[in-house]
Amino acid sequence: MLFSKRLREAADASWQASFTHPFITGIADGSLPLDRFKHYMMNDAYYLACYAQVQALGAAKAPDLHTSSRMAVHVQGTYGAELSMHEKFSGMLGITDEERAAFQPAPTAYAYTSHLLRAAYTGHFGDIMAAILPCYWLYYEIGERLQGATPEEPIYREWIAAYGGDWFRDLVQEQVDRLDRIAEGVTEADRTRMERQFLISSQYEYQFWDMGYRKEAWPV
Numbered sequence: 001m002l003f004s005k006r007l008r009e010a011a012d013a014s015w016q017a018s019f020t021h022p023f024i025t026g027i028a029d030g031s032l033p034l035d036r037f038k039h040y041m042m043n044d045a046y047y048l049a050c051y052a053q054v055q056a057l058g059a060a061k062a063p064d065l066h067t068s069s070r071m072a073v074h075v076q077g078t079y080g081a082e083l084s085m086h087e088k089f090s091g092m093l094g095i096t097d098e099e100r101a102a103f104q105p106a107p108t109a110y111a112y113t114s115h116l117l118r119a120a121y122t123g124h125f126g127d128i129m130a131a132i133l134p135c136y137w138l139y140y141e142i143g144e145r146l147q148g149a150t151p152e153e154p155i156y157r158e159w160i161a162a163y164g165g166d167w168f169r170d171l172v173q174e175q176v177d178r179l180d181r182i183a184e185g186v187t188e189a190d191r192t193r194m195e196r197q198f199l200i201s202s203q204y205e206y207q208f209w210d211m212g213y214r215k216e217a218w219p220v
């Protein structure tokens with residue numbers, strides 16, 4: 001069995017929970033209150049900045065020049081594709097400079113990015129790939145499921161459109177193939193550790209929707 005298939009199956013319970021989370025179904029039918037989406041978006045901007053750092057550490061730890069180059073391209077991709085979307089949404093959601101200046105990441109955003117940075121700093125290239133893959137792959141599967149949806153809210157239509165399309169499928173496939181190639185050349189102990197990285201990221205993806213839905217904040 002391909003390693004990616006093994007990971008996808010192991011993570012299925014948390015992925016199914018993401019598909020049916022009220023944050024996602026609320027985007028699809030337009031019922032999600034915008035203040036919760038705004039909370040998610042502000043935390044997501046923080047997440048993306050950390051994610052790009054983790055991809056860059058992936059470039060540094062890559063096994064060959066071609067892979068370093070591809071990882072560096074993906075850092076640019078995160079900046080270009082995701083942050084331009086955030087700039088647009090910031091305007092649409094009315095996120096002010098003051099709100100941005102006062103922003104502190106919610107516990108889940110802090111924990112998820114800490115998990116990624118830990119994998120990046122203490123792990124091997126395979127750990128990094130396994131930890132960052134649910135981010136691409138889960139969003140692709142959510143995008144696919146939501147493609148027919150036409151919520152009234154234009155922001156939600158834009159968000160759904162952003163995660164559809166061939167370019168995104170190709171991007172995800174490239175990373176899935178990369179993970180499978182690495183997994184072939186490492187020990188079973190490495191693969192078990194990589195599986196843990198993937199499962200923890202999958203759980204945090206679920207918690208990230210929940211963070212937005214509940215407008216999670218620090219307790220005190």
Ligand SMILES: Cc1ncc(C[n+]2csc(CCO)c2C)c(N)n1
Pocket residue numbers: 044047048051077078081082134135136139205208
């Ligand atoms: C919590 C969270 N997880 C995943 C993504 C999706 N995502 C982030 S970077 C990237 C690759 C470049 O587009 C993708 C698909 C997100 N936005 N927020």
